[in-house]
Amino acid sequence: MKFLKAFLSIAITLIFIWALNTKFGDIPPLGKFLSPAVGFWQNAESKHSNAAENLLLDGLQAKVTIQYDEHRIPHIFAENDHDLYYSQGYITARDRLWQMDIQTRSASGRLAEIAGRKALDIDRYHRRMGMVYGAENTVRGMMKDPLIKMVAEAYTDGVNNYIHHLSKRDYPIEFKLLDYAPEDWKPINCAFLLKLMSETLAGGSDQFAMTNNLKHFGAKDVNDLFPDYPFHEDPIIPVGTKWDFKPLPTPKPSAGFIAQMTDSIKPKERVPGIGSNNWAISGSKSATGYPILANDPHLNLTFPSIWYQIQMSSPTVNVYGVSLPGAPCVVIGFNQKISWGVTNVDADVLDWYQVRFKDNTRNEYWYSNKWNKVNKRIEVIKIRGQKPLYDTVLYTHHGPVVYDSNSQRPKDQENIPTGNALRWVAHDESDEFMTFYLLNRGKDYADYRKALTYFTAPAQNFIFADSDNDIALTPNGKIPLKFKDQGKFIMDGSDPANDWHGWIPYDQIPTVKNPPRGFVSSANQSPTDQTYPYYINWQFGSYDRAKRINDLLTVMQKATVDSLRIMQTDDYSMRAQDVLPTLIKDLDSSKLSKNQLEVLQIAKKWDKHFAANSIGASIFNTWWQKFYEMTWGDEFENKNMLLNYPSIDRTEQLLIKEPNSKWFDDIRTPVRETGADIVLRSFIATTDELHHKYGNPGKKWQWGQVRKVYINHLANIPGFGSGNFESGGNSSLINALRGGNGPSWRMVVQMGPQVKGYGVFPGGESGNPGSFYYADMFKTWKDGQLNELLFLKSANENSDRIKTILILNKAK
Amino acid sequence: MLFLIILILSFAAAYFLPWWAVAIAAFLAALFIGKTMKESFWSGFGGVFIVWTSLALFKSIPNDQILVKRVAQLFHLPHWTLLLLVTAIIGGLVGGLSAISGFLAKKAVSSKD
Incomplete structure (x- = not known):
C-alpha cells in the first residue's frame, strides 16, 4: 500500500x-x-545598465568599440571591414535575434517546423513560388563576389558567435513562448531577407484576374477600363525629359499573346497603395544652399520594427542609417558626402505562363514546337509533431508551377493561376548587397550610378543628394525588355515570343539629375511620361501623393529640415481636391433630409486634410469608398470568377468626364442609373452608416476615432504591440498611415560641409518587449517629430548622448 | 526545518537548468527529513512559492514591471500581480507535490511503520 x-x-x-x-x-x-530561473522573467531588462562592458570574442581580428546612444542605437568603430560586419552581425543578433529567425523562417517556408500544421499552407506557398530556389541563386551570386562573400561571412560569424554563447535563460521571449531554440545563421539567410522584400514589393500580381476580366468583358471594355497610362499623372522623371540614348528594338508581340484559360484560376494579390515617398531639393531651394533629402518607406508597421538603426565606421566607411536585421550594410542612410533612399518602382517583373504538359506524368512540356524536359525539385517541409511533407515542384525554363491544380491551392491564394509557371526576377542570380556596400562608401554622383548597376530586385526608385550639390533619382533594378503590355495577362508558355527578351540596359533606365525645377521626387507613380521607349508596367501607384509632394516643393523656397519634416506628415488629400467638387456638384441636394444636409454642409466646409480631429475626412472617405463600390460592385463582384476592379484613377475619370457612362448603371436594378444617381445613393448610404454607427455628427465622427491605427507585434502577440491609437493620415496621402501599415522610417538629411541627419521609426532598437528600448521612439514618431541622428566622426569623438560603451576584444 | 531547507535548495536550484531542478530539491529534502505529509506539502509549496516570488520580483522591479505587464495582457490577466501569483502557485504546486512524493517515498522504503 x-x-x-x-x-x-x-x-x-x-x-x-x-x-x-x-x-x-x-x-x-x-x-x-x-519559472523565474529560465522563463520570461529573465527577459526583464534592468533600468540600471552598465556604463561600460567588455567582451572577448573569437573571430575578431582587432578591437571594436561600440558606443550606444540614449536610444540604444549602436555606433560601431572597427579597425577593418571584417570586424565591422562581424560586429554588425553580433550586435544585431543581440537586439533582434528572434526577428531574424522568424523572418528567414517565413521566407524559406519553414514555419511549420515550429508552428505545426497550421503554417503548412504558407510554407508550401513560399517553397512553391521559388523563394528557396531564388535565395539559392542569389547567394551563389553573392559568393562569386569576393567582397560580398567576406561581408556576408563576417556578418554570419558575428551572429553565430552570439548564438553559440547564448544561454537558454537569455533566449528572446518569443523562443520561450513558441518553445524552440535559435539555430545557426547562414549567408543564405541574408538572401532570404531580400526575397522577403521582393515578395512584399514585387511579388503580387493581378494577371489572373485581368485575364478573367478579358474573358468576361472583352478587349474593348478592358482597354477602356484598364488603360496603360492614367488620367491623372505627374511622373517621377519630369514630363518632357529627353531620352539621350538609342533604344534597343522593342520585341514583337507574340501571335496569341493571351493564353487560353484552363479553369478558374489567383499569385499573392497585388496590394494597391503599397508605397513610399522620397524627395530631394537642390541647394537653390534650401536655406543653407545645400541639398536636403527626405525618405519614408511605407511598410507593415511592427514591433520590433523592420528596420534597425546603426552607425558603421571602419577605415573604408563611415555611414549612418537603417539596416535590415539579418542583412549586412545600411540600406537607407547617409555618410559625410552623400545620402540616399528608396521607394518601390512596381515594375512588372512577375509573369505567368500557361504550361501544356505532354501527359499526366508531367515529365515534358511543349515549348518552341517541341517537348522539353520538366525539372522536378523536391521540397521537404518539416512539421512540428508530424512526419515531414515531401512536395514536388515542377520547373519549366520559366520557373516553378506554383500550383499544379485547384485542389492543391489553398483558399486564400485564389489569385494564383493553377497549372501556370511563374517567371519572377527574384529567382535570378543577383548581388544586391554590392549596391549597399558601394552606396555606404559613396562619395559622389558617379559612385551612386555605379552602385545602382548591381541592383536586381525589388526595383527601387533610388533617390540621391550629395554635398557637391547634385540631386538625382533613378527607378532602378533589373527590368525585363518586353513588348507593350507583355504580362498584363497570363501568357502562352509554349511560344518563345512570350519570353522575356533580355533587359533594359542600365544606362537606358530612366534617370534624372539636377532638373531645372530644383527638386526630384517619387511616390510610386509612373516612372516616366509616355515618350519613354520601353515598357515597364501598365499600372503604377496613383499620382495623389506625388502630385501633392510636387505641388508643395514647387513653391518651396529657403527650405529647412523642418519644412521637409512637416511635409512628411502632410495629410492633405489630392483625391478630395480632384473629386469632391464634382461629387458635391452632382449631388441633388433637393433629395436630402435635414440630417443629410447637415452632413453635406460639413463636407462642403472641409479643408481636405485627413487630420485626426477632422469630421469631413470621415465623411469623404466613406462616401468615396461607397461610390467606388457602387460603381463597380455590380459588374466586378463575381462569385465564380476572380475579377480585377478598375483603378481609383479610372473611377475619378469616369466621375469627372463620363457621368453618363454605362458603368454607372446598376445592372441589378431595372432602371438605368447615371453618375449622379450613384453620387446620391452613395451619399445617403454614407450618412446612414455614420449616423447608425456614431450618432449625430460630433467627436465620434472624427477621423482619428472612426479609423483604427495600430502597430502589432511581428507575431501578433497580444500585449506586445502598441494598441490602437488616434492619428491623421491615410493611404494616398503623404502621411500614408492606414491600419498597421505606413511610414516605417522617416528620414531627412541636410547635406553640406557638416551633414546632419534626422530620423525616427515607430518602435525601438531592442526587439525585447522587456526592454526600455522596445518602443521608446514610438511617441516621437506618432507626434510627427524626428530625432537628431548622432553621426560620430570617430570613436574618440565625445558626445554626452553616448550612454554606454561596449568593447569587443579579440579572444586570444 | 524542512521548509527552510527547501527554501535554500530552491534558491540554489534556480541557478541550474532545467527549471524543474526545484522539484528535485523539494523531493530530496522531504525524502531525508520530511515528518508528515502535510508538513512536507506546505514546506515544498511555501518554499518554492517564496523563492519564485522573490526571484520574479528581483528581475521585475528594476524593470519597472514593463515586461510582466505585457505578458499579463498576453494571458488576458487584468493585473500583473495575478501573473506573479500564478507563477508562484505553479512553482508552489511543483514544490509541494515533489515534497509529498519525497516524503511518501521515504515512508515506502523505511523499515518503521
Missing part, C-alpha cells in the same frame, strides 16, 4: 511537471515559461 501511494504520488508529480514542460497548442510550456 505504501509503495502504491509513493508510486502514485511520484507519478502524479512527474505528469504534472511533464505537462508544465510541454507546449499545448498555442499555450507555451507554462512551468518553463513562468
Whole structure:
C-alpha cells in the first residue's frame, strides 16, 4: 500500500511537471515559461545598465568599440571591414535575434517546423513560388563576389558567435513562448531577407484576374477600363525629359499573346497603395544652399520594427542609417558626402505562363514546337509533431508551377493561376548587397550610378543628394525588355515570343539629375511620361501623393529640415481636391433630409486634410469608398470568377468626364442609373452608416476615432504591440498611415560641409518587449517629430548622448 | 526545518537548468527529513512559492514591471500581480507535490511503520 501511494504520488508529480514542460497548442510550456530561473522573467531588462562592458570574442581580428546612444542605437568603430560586419552581425543578433529567425523562417517556408500544421499552407506557398530556389541563386551570386562573400561571412560569424554563447535563460521571449531554440545563421539567410522584400514589393500580381476580366468583358471594355497610362499623372522623371540614348528594338508581340484559360484560376494579390515617398531639393531651394533629402518607406508597421538603426565606421566607411536585421550594410542612410533612399518602382517583373504538359506524368512540356524536359525539385517541409511533407515542384525554363491544380491551392491564394509557371526576377542570380556596400562608401554622383548597376530586385526608385550639390533619382533594378503590355495577362508558355527578351540596359533606365525645377521626387507613380521607349508596367501607384509632394516643393523656397519634416506628415488629400467638387456638384441636394444636409454642409466646409480631429475626412472617405463600390460592385463582384476592379484613377475619370457612362448603371436594378444617381445613393448610404454607427455628427465622427491605427507585434502577440491609437493620415496621402501599415522610417538629411541627419521609426532598437528600448521612439514618431541622428566622426569623438560603451576584444 | 531547507535548495536550484531542478530539491529534502505529509506539502509549496516570488520580483522591479505587464495582457490577466501569483502557485504546486512524493517515498522504503 505504501509503495502504491509513493508510486502514485511520484507519478502524479512527474505528469504534472511533464505537462508544465510541454507546449499545448498555442499555450507555451507554462512551468518553463513562468519559472523565474529560465522563463520570461529573465527577459526583464534592468533600468540600471552598465556604463561600460567588455567582451572577448573569437573571430575578431582587432578591437571594436561600440558606443550606444540614449536610444540604444549602436555606433560601431572597427579597425577593418571584417570586424565591422562581424560586429554588425553580433550586435544585431543581440537586439533582434528572434526577428531574424522568424523572418528567414517565413521566407524559406519553414514555419511549420515550429508552428505545426497550421503554417503548412504558407510554407508550401513560399517553397512553391521559388523563394528557396531564388535565395539559392542569389547567394551563389553573392559568393562569386569576393567582397560580398567576406561581408556576408563576417556578418554570419558575428551572429553565430552570439548564438553559440547564448544561454537558454537569455533566449528572446518569443523562443520561450513558441518553445524552440535559435539555430545557426547562414549567408543564405541574408538572401532570404531580400526575397522577403521582393515578395512584399514585387511579388503580387493581378494577371489572373485581368485575364478573367478579358474573358468576361472583352478587349474593348478592358482597354477602356484598364488603360496603360492614367488620367491623372505627374511622373517621377519630369514630363518632357529627353531620352539621350538609342533604344534597343522593342520585341514583337507574340501571335496569341493571351493564353487560353484552363479553369478558374489567383499569385499573392497585388496590394494597391503599397508605397513610399522620397524627395530631394537642390541647394537653390534650401536655406543653407545645400541639398536636403527626405525618405519614408511605407511598410507593415511592427514591433520590433523592420528596420534597425546603426552607425558603421571602419577605415573604408563611415555611414549612418537603417539596416535590415539579418542583412549586412545600411540600406537607407547617409555618410559625410552623400545620402540616399528608396521607394518601390512596381515594375512588372512577375509573369505567368500557361504550361501544356505532354501527359499526366508531367515529365515534358511543349515549348518552341517541341517537348522539353520538366525539372522536378523536391521540397521537404518539416512539421512540428508530424512526419515531414515531401512536395514536388515542377520547373519549366520559366520557373516553378506554383500550383499544379485547384485542389492543391489553398483558399486564400485564389489569385494564383493553377497549372501556370511563374517567371519572377527574384529567382535570378543577383548581388544586391554590392549596391549597399558601394552606396555606404559613396562619395559622389558617379559612385551612386555605379552602385545602382548591381541592383536586381525589388526595383527601387533610388533617390540621391550629395554635398557637391547634385540631386538625382533613378527607378532602378533589373527590368525585363518586353513588348507593350507583355504580362498584363497570363501568357502562352509554349511560344518563345512570350519570353522575356533580355533587359533594359542600365544606362537606358530612366534617370534624372539636377532638373531645372530644383527638386526630384517619387511616390510610386509612373516612372516616366509616355515618350519613354520601353515598357515597364501598365499600372503604377496613383499620382495623389506625388502630385501633392510636387505641388508643395514647387513653391518651396529657403527650405529647412523642418519644412521637409512637416511635409512628411502632410495629410492633405489630392483625391478630395480632384473629386469632391464634382461629387458635391452632382449631388441633388433637393433629395436630402435635414440630417443629410447637415452632413453635406460639413463636407462642403472641409479643408481636405485627413487630420485626426477632422469630421469631413470621415465623411469623404466613406462616401468615396461607397461610390467606388457602387460603381463597380455590380459588374466586378463575381462569385465564380476572380475579377480585377478598375483603378481609383479610372473611377475619378469616369466621375469627372463620363457621368453618363454605362458603368454607372446598376445592372441589378431595372432602371438605368447615371453618375449622379450613384453620387446620391452613395451619399445617403454614407450618412446612414455614420449616423447608425456614431450618432449625430460630433467627436465620434472624427477621423482619428472612426479609423483604427495600430502597430502589432511581428507575431501578433497580444500585449506586445502598441494598441490602437488616434492619428491623421491615410493611404494616398503623404502621411500614408492606414491600419498597421505606413511610414516605417522617416528620414531627412541636410547635406553640406557638416551633414546632419534626422530620423525616427515607430518602435525601438531592442526587439525585447522587456526592454526600455522596445518602443521608446514610438511617441516621437506618432507626434510627427524626428530625432537628431548622432553621426560620430570617430570613436574618440565625445558626445554626452553616448550612454554606454561596449568593447569587443579579440579572444586570444 | 524542512521548509527552510527547501527554501535554500530552491534558491540554489534556480541557478541550474532545467527549471524543474526545484522539484528535485523539494523531493530530496522531504525524502531525508520530511515528518508528515502535510508538513512536507506546505514546506515544498511555501518554499518554492517564496523563492519564485522573490526571484520574479528581483528581475521585475528594476524593470519597472514593463515586461510582466505585457505578458499579463498576453494571458488576458487584468493585473500583473495575478501573473506573479500564478507563477508562484505553479512553482508552489511543483514544490509541494515533489515534497509529498519525497516524503511518501521515504515512508515506502523505511523499515518503521
